[in-house]
Amino acid sequence: MRRPMVAGNWKMHGTRASVAELINGLRHLALPSGVDVAVFPPCLYINQVIDGLKGKSISVGAQNSAVESMQGALTGEIAPSQLVDAGCSLVLVGRQAGGSGVLGGPAERGGSRGGGHGVRNRKFAAAQACGLIPVLCVGETLEQREAGKTLEVVGRQLGSIIEELGVGAFANAVIAYEPVWAIGTGLTATPQQAQDVHKAIREQLAAENSEVARGVRLLYGGSVKAANAVELFGMPDIDGGLIGGASLNADEFGAICRAAGN
Ligand code: 13P
Secondary structure: OOOEEEEEEOOOOOOOHHHHHHHHHOOOOOOOOOOEEEOOOOHHHHHHHHHHHHOOOOEEEEEOOOOOOOOOOOOOOHHHHHHOOOOEEEEEEOOOOOOOOOOOOHHHHHHOOOOOOHHHHHHHHHHHHHHEEEEEEEOOHHHHHHHHHHHHHHHHHHHHHHHHOOHHHHOOOEEOOOOHHHHOOOOOOOHHHHHHHHHHHHHHHHHOOOOHHHHEEEEEEOOHHHHHHHHOOOOOOEEEEOOOOHOOHHHHHHHHHHHHOO
């Protein structure tokens, strides 16, 4: 049985004061014991969040990391090894600006998801080499969905990692399906739309290794709220969610975590 996971991607939100408030809210949540809960604050606040959540079973991850595992002469980058040193256990891969990752630029800025996957794949590998769990974000644009290309696009995004790093890379990774058109728009994929893509992802992995496919957690991301979480998480291949806007409100986030524990 896969253990559900709910993760909050805080994106570029927060100040020291608002982060302190959010930490306080999270500390007071009654979280379901059967669900893995994580948050991804902006890098500046990672130390504050790790200190503030001590003793609470909420993991902390980063929203980005460098293509090299170890420290080095890369201005403005953060090495996965430094994230581990800070106490992070996870990192998002494929949601970063300017890279040739899954999104080719952040969904928030309308980036397309085409392009090469080299930088993204290197980030994935470098993170894993340091013991971080990469959360690989995949998904299609509205244009691609309307052209009937969703499964092809997502299949390519996933296939590139399988080809380069082997399916075994997913034995210790999480995949988040985040349709670009549903991110921050208030539009949510229907549970069936999300399930169809999650099922295809699992089948693609199963064609290479059924054990890896059975074990990997597939999160849905895109306007998840307490009001739609139960239905989404009730689908057989949806193992939880990657939550944006709603994760900035501790009570709402807590309700979504509880929905995953049902
Ligand atoms: P929203 O929940 O704000 O749509 O964002 C989803 C997301 O991008 C999580 O990574």
